[in-house]
Amino acid sequence: MTVGNKENEEFAPSILVFSTDSISDPGIDLAGSSHLAYPSTVSVISLPCSSGIKPKWILHAIEKGFDGVFIAADGTDCPFLPDCTTRTAKIADTAQSLLKEKGYDPQRVKMGAICSVCAEPFANHMRNFFNALQKIGPAKKGGGKDGI
């Protein structure tokens, strides 16, 4: 890894991003076409709308080994639901409580509005989240500082 915190170079947190087909995914694409670098341990699964993410998918991702989950929300640009931001925030909240119950640090879930041209904000979010997760440590098998 060339990106991230030098001290923890051995630990490259893996991040799962839930993006949306028509709004945040084009923004993430644009980060790539603008050649903005972010860690290669970031992977994206795209859905129609961020209000359709199940909190249990997030828990599943962390339990199976992702160190963090980022919800790239449609925000006010959502083509489906006028209250998309509120709904997505609620999903993020529920996921955080689920993680907490299982002894994970709720900060492993993060949400940010990513619009179709939000290339910079996305790359920044990824770098910052990556650094934050390096501090928290790996999620798998209680390797992190969760619960402290």
Added chain:
Amino acid sequence: MTERKVGVYICHCGGNISDYVDVHKVRDVVESEDGVAIAKTTMFACSDAGQQEMIDDIKEQKLDGLVVASCSPKLHLLTFRGVAKRANLNPYQYVQVDIREQDSWAHREDHEGATEKAIRLVRAGIAKVRQSQPLKPTEVETVKKALIVGGGIAGLRAALVLADMGIYVYLIEREEKVGGWASKFSVMYPHDKSGKELIGELLSEVAKRGSKITIFTNAELLKKGGYLGNFDITVGIGGDTNEAETINLKVGAVIVATGFDTYKPKQGEFGYGLKGVVTLPEFKAMVEASDGKLEYDGQQVKNVTYIYCVGSRQKADVENANTYCSRYCCNAAIHTSTLVSKVDPTVHQFHLYRDIRTYGKYETLYEETQKMGSVFLKFDEDEPPVVDSSDGTLRVRVKDLLTDREEIEIDPDLVVLVTGMVPRENAGLTNALKIPLGRDRFYNEIHPKLRPVETVIDGVYIAGAAQGPKNSSESVASALAAASKAAGLVMKGYTELQPLVAYVDPDKCEWCGLCAEACPYEAIEKSTDEQRGKEIATVTGMLCKGCGGCVPVCPTDAIQVKDYEDHTIMDAIDALLEEV
């Protein structure tokens, strides 16, 4: 082990991918994935040769799944769905994996990481394709008929254009006669056209269309059933709805053009109720009726003072405040003042305003009335003009911002309150159609910028001032726009609906209603499952947009969206995490 036979193609993109991602390594690793029958790299997957290679492979090897790892699906999803189609593979059994925009281009300094990520992403794509089912867009027959609610200028114009397109039209009007507000005016801006004549023209054209347009007056919409393109409408005709005779209409689309009401000032608001204080529509009628000279109460009118923004742009703390601008009133008041000057050029006219909003070409009306002698005084919304007649003389006091807030007194013969538009009382209709209202209590469009005539209810459109204040020509434009959308739905006699919609597992569902609440499109209803002897949720696929907003609210995981099911997503997550 799956029995699926998946073809995987990893694109070099002529170096755009392969300079950073070791595409051969990706191929070698994913080749042994469960279900992969063939894995290849390709220089340009999108080129004719690249496409042909896939088509040949699919046919020869009888593949039932296709994964192309190349650029963003925004660029080529449809290209490769086309490839699948040409090879007789269901296009929904194709998955595009983005290893360019979301991999090689974003991780140019990290070839190892980019290659590893490509492997994970392709594995997730394969996992997804293994779960894929052949899906087809649903084709729904649509009834080539439309219902228009409201017989004002917007409704009548929409009826005509639809009839000309070959669509049968029913028009229902609540009042005894069609024509609406326009039929009450004889001169309208900006071309001094007579509203009565315009309506007359429309009605004579309607008559020429014969049986293509059926008009019901004294009629109200009572109930809407059915679904997109096939609505069952119950209309009550004549008098009180309880005694009404009802008829049933089958239509493919509904256009709501119920218009507006004018704001009625409260007693005492800017002197309303005092002799000599009238609203703009009342004044307009007087001007139109004047025969060579303007009179009020038997006296010649020599001084008219207009107060603008009455009932519009109100402060939020006013009861039931209309905080919106009514759009048409500046133009209408100024146009009326030009008519007054034409009747009697010696009449003094004072306009007390906040902002003059003669937008676009209407600016020329503003210039014209100033040339004719109208005087404009600007007041501060915190210090509005005061109207009283305590000493027997009608008097307006105003602090004019244009002359250093000097208090000016005017003793007019008439005070004209430039009243705005308010939404029409339509509770029954709103309820029956379930169209949401905006903050301004006008009907709300689904998106204010790019979809101004569509509503969250598919097949139900809004036109004219029912959606928000508009003048007559703007109402006509919006009516034609709504007609165009209705035509798009019913013209061909069928419409295609995308198949990625929500569905319910009846075994898991214990009707709680949360999913129905979460759906603004009215796509989920309660139904009885006879076989299981319980109530469950049912999705009307035709109304579902596939957003998945209902999915996370279900406490029993009973509702899912096709292609985004629990197992699909969780398999993809697992595939992304597998050791490389």
Added chain:
Amino acid sequence: MEYDVLVIGGGIAGMESAINLGEAGYKVLLVEKEPSIGGKMILLSKVFPTLDCASCISTPKMAETAHHPNITTMTYSEVMEVKRNGSGFNAKILKKPKYVNESACTGCQDCERACPVNVKYDEFNFDLVGRKAVFIPFPQAIPKVAVIDIDNCILCGACERACPASAIDFTQVPEEIEVNVRSVIVATGFKLFPAERKPQYGFGKFKNVINAMQMDRLLAPTRPFNTVLRPSDGKEAENIAYVLCTGSRDRTVGNPLCSQICCMYSIKQAQLILGALPLADVTLYYMDIRAFGKGYEEFYKQTRDMGVQFIKGRVAKIEERENGNLILRYEDIENGGRVQETEHDLVVLSVGLLPTPEITSIFKEEKLELDDYYYVKQVDEDLSPARTSIEGVFVAGTAYGPKDIPDTILSAGAASSEATAYMETTRRQK
């Protein structure tokens, strides 16, 4: 080739008309003279009064247009001639060479990086920055295909060598294509008022006087500098002035009309500036604030509450100080009409809209009439707003007068509706 409708112009009006007609089952040919569809809207930052990101709501419309089975899109092409032919029209279209094979180009921009020619002006960033002689118009372009600006190209072949798809093709020549159509929709949009025509405002002379479209680019998420910098010294602006009605409501420049959108886009930009530069002061010098559309007044009120200053007064003159700051002289109308002077470090001219009357010249034999202000004339504004002086030719969007986005969409719907009715009634008469 035969189509039902020829739509001239691929901005939101043209796209909306084309989609409506395509949905109703008609074959549409949409011709756009720029190398991408999308018009002006796709270049905007956000839109009022919802502050939706312009790209988020317009790219789906662009994609729908480009991929619709009933719509054929030709970019970088111009309609040269339209003539009546039987019950329809015959049109000649010039397809300009992009010097890039459209089906082979993958939009990777390797050519752009290889090109040694720096062209000073990037038309899609309103000349704030430069571009190369071979370029993708903007990130969301559809089609996402490079185009060579042959006037500036030095024919060095660097792009040809860099292109992994061998898509560069210098042998391309202009192509003339003839089509027969039953109906035509003119959706040629507007031009921005060239602010140089108000010399007293110093646009083009004073570096820190920019126009509002440039400001929209500075505020867009795909913006060139990533913040709002003033051009003279790259300093973040702290005290920004807007001069409304630049080139509108102004008989001295020959445009008495109100441009209908400048008040609102200036208010929108003021809000976005407060977001981008929280410490900046923003002042709008206006004549009347025309917040007349749905939700606009509420948006204006919100902006005032956020601390944006509104001063009623027409700016008479702008002068430049040595440090690049600007002195505005204006009549303070609400305070007795005194002449005041204030200093700002960046001035944005809220330029208005102008018509595109050139379009009339393509119509042969029959005349496409213009109104008193050189917009396409509506022959029956009251009942058939899209009808023009030529039967079967309709008009949509700002081609017939200033309009905001929702009104443009309505007018495009009116045009597609009237074109449909026209085609159906003439078909039945035959």
